[in-house]
Amino acid sequence: MKKMILLVIASLFILGCNSKEEKQDIKDKPITDLSIYNLPEKWTNQDGKDIELKELRGKVLVMVMIYTSCKSACPRLVADMRNIESKIPKEYKDKVQLVLVSIDPTVDTPKRLKDFSIENKMTGNQWVFLRSNEENTREFAAVLAVNYKKISPIDFSHSNIISVFNAEGELAFQQEGLGVSYDKTVSKIKEEAAKVE
Amino acid sequence: MEAQFIKRFHYCLILLFWVSISFSQVSEDMVTIGAGSYVPLYGTADKKPVYIKSFLLDVYPVTNQEYLEFLKTNSAYRKSKIKRLFANTTYLYEWSGDLSFGNLNSNAPVTNVSWFAAKEYCECQGKRLPTLDEWEYVAMADEKRKDARTREEFNKYILSWYEKNKTYNNSVGKTFKNYWGVYDMHGLVWEWTFDFNSIFLSGESRKDKDTDKDLFCGSGSVNATDLMNYAAFMRYAFRGSIKANYTTKNLGFRCAKNISN
Known part of the structure; x- marks a missing residue:
């Protein structure tokens, strides 16, 4: 009887869930509660290199979610990103990272992202293109409050949102919609970049 | 010998x-949900049916007691510890402490949980959240039929529940058992789905906008199809209005699992 109880208890432990707490490694300063650097997932950039979001910590991030085969809204979002980038004063250029995250990881391979960056003249160090698996992408969209859905084999509908994050990875500003003025976005980027050492 | x-x-x-x-x-x-296809209210560009692969689904929503067990080993998701990125200030609002659900019914569905917390809970059990299409597929079944969406009484039942208050503190398993052997898809709480953030009710998607307009500005007569659309529309509209760190007292969840070959 004792043995059976032990066996049952032991099996409960096996079935129980392992705590994931050991995942968090704190580099120097602790990551704040609202920081996107709480997300542990790995991403791949346009050069095929694996990166964690945390590696972007310390810079102001300007982020948008797109897919490269998109014909309607995305080219305009991409143009917005390029325009925003061109408005960033020289002294802040190296304090800002512009990040384009793919919502279509099956089609948007690192090579495809690389080609896209070349076609769209977004090849400088300030540009990062990221992709991950479907699950991480969904989670990241949830953090950005970006909604998206695959509506046909090649098309997605998605929110047109450009987000600005401060050096700690906290959301500082969001620009919503197409063809809206990006003056506010640019001034927020400048404001946050000025705070970066 | x-x-x-x-x-x-x-x-x-x-x-x-x-x-x-x-x-x-x-x-x-968990029970097995058989494969099939159906046309959801929203989502496909051309109103083509979506195909659902066979999968496993929890019979009941996750209860307060079960969630408490999860918190014992996952302290980062306790009320006092959870990061604001992952849950807003009303997370486990009625719980009296990190490991106490206070006056809530232990066998009632856990609510005031965020999408992140729900997702983590399921992953911890080796499961996942059901997709929106999977959830709706199971939710269209009544006691006897896989798809009862055109049945007037079925829609009336759902809609009358939408008007009720405080069903969230009822025990799980007290509503009807549906065709698949699943309880509480309607009549208890609303539930998170993995891709809840795939809804467009306003803004960029013109097509969906037209659908809304049809719903509200359609002819005066209300038939079974209108009721069915209205009930589903309420759920889609709700999903479209929430964010992943939101928590409300009438929103819980259950987990799903792929069938391994």
């Missing part, structure tokens, strides 16, 4: 007992 046989027999019994416990656990908690 005989003593040894009895001893062995005992071991066998114990083993059998243990195996049957572990097996019955799986079969009681």
